[in-house]
Amino acid sequence: MRTIRVIGIGTGDPEQLTLQAVRALSEVDAVFVLDKGSEKADLVALRREICARHAKAGLRFVVAGDPERERRPADYAGTVEAWHAARASLLEALIADELGAGEVGAFLVWGDPALYDSTLRILERITARGRLAFACEVVPGISSVQVLAARHRIPLNRIGAPVHITTGRRLAAGLDPEADSTVVMLDADPRFDHLDPELTIYWGAYLGTRDEILRSGRLGTVGPEIRRVRAEARARHGWIMDTYLLRKPGAE
Structure with missing residues (x-):
């Protein structure tokens, strides 16, 4: 079975990774990243730096554009619901295509995965659809x-x-x-x-x-x-x- 690790990476300092996060990343075969555009290229670059320091040789860095959403919607809850649904469809396809059976994939989450981050909710959506099976592990980070x-x-x-x-x-x-x-x-x-x-x-x-x-x-x-x-x-x-x-x- 595939395994997905959701790893908290702190707020920007590569030295904020915990020893647990470093160990978890060293066993990863592919890292999935949602690219938020050129204005936030620094966020992708930091993840690449962290992987260069701590990931194993041959790591695959899988990048896809993050689905757009309205930033000042009249219906905030409805807009976020649609955005999460779009993200779930995109990530389900990426995991199915880019991660083989028995491999480990990861999402490197800014701060801590439990605090104002949607990654775990998106993965729950994918699991609930029943089309793609994977184990999920969470590594806390510094918020x-x-x-x-x-x-x-x-x-x-x-x-x-x-x-x-x-x-x-x-x-x-x-x-x-x-x-x-x-x-x-x-x-x-x-x-x-x-x-x-x-x-x-x-x-x-x-x-x-x-x-x-x-x-x-x-x-x-x-x-x-x-x-x-x-x-x-x-x-x-x-x-x-x-x-x-x-x-x-x-x-x-």
């Missing part, structure tokens, strides 16, 4: 949330207090009143005007890479600077991946 806290030299939570992880889309409705600390991911256009300016923000972009940018401070003070720096960086690179932590005023 952007962990790297953000490490770079700012802070614990993610305060003593006995909760942490809420959400998306920029959800943040538009406001913070969860029960959350002392809120991590925000996938925020395509951060806007802070509706939030308490006394919140503390810890922001990071391109975490773990040579282009890493960090800002922190009172939201009302550094919020406008973060928006400006973020826009400049996105224009310069053609893409950006960032995350941030919002913390209520209070004792640390």
